[in-house]
Amino acid sequence: MDFEFLLTGLVEGLQQLSWLEGLAVFMGILSVYFSTKQHIWVYPTGIVSVLIYVWICFNYGLYADMGINAYYFGMSIYGWYLWNTPKKGADALAVTWLDARGWLVSLTIFGSSFLLLVFVLLEFTDSTVPYWDSFTTASAFVAMWLMAKKKVENWIFWILTDVVSIPLYFHKGLLLTSFQYLFFTGLAIAGLLAWIKAFKTNAHV
Secondary structure: OOHHHHHHHHHHHHHOOOHHHHHHHHHHHHHHHHHHOOOOOHHHHHHHHHHHHHHHHHHOOOHHHHHHHHHHHHHHHHHHHHHHOOOOOOOOOOOEOOOHHHHHHHHHHHHHHHHHHHHHHHHHOOOOOHHHHHHHHHHHHHHHHHHHOOEOOHHHHHHHHHHHHHHHHHHOOOHHHHHHHHHHHHHHHHHHHHHHHHHHHHHOO
């Protein structure tokens, strides 16, 4: 592995990028940026991105990826509703940490979805990376759910998703997507720090 190989892969990926995929990537990056700022535009931009990816995945026969993007769409609607309907007396849904029960539910969702996905990929697909693919999908499931509830820990699960996705997509030869997840990792770390700061600020109000 050398820098020239990485640069060549990035250039080739950009050359093969369609305007529709480019729009999906751009809106996805905007969505992550807005989420770090707790801005409601995280959802409309995210919805545009995932709907485009549903269409792209359908056309390329990537039905599992199409399914996860359909899930993102549903959770985006749910999160948009929650963020716009804070508890009575509050101006906005507050950033909070998970309690013990919340962690139990989150880890149960992660563990059960991981095992189910591994089974499906091993039994019904020709996936060469069933465990890693299942890990990133399961962690993204939990991350999206926690983001809708404005839990700080959503960023921990996004970081796990992004960090594992970098070598996963690189291994598959999708260098541009690998670089995209490297960028997402930086945004997720920034989001984690920003939401921790927001929680501390709210706690002292």
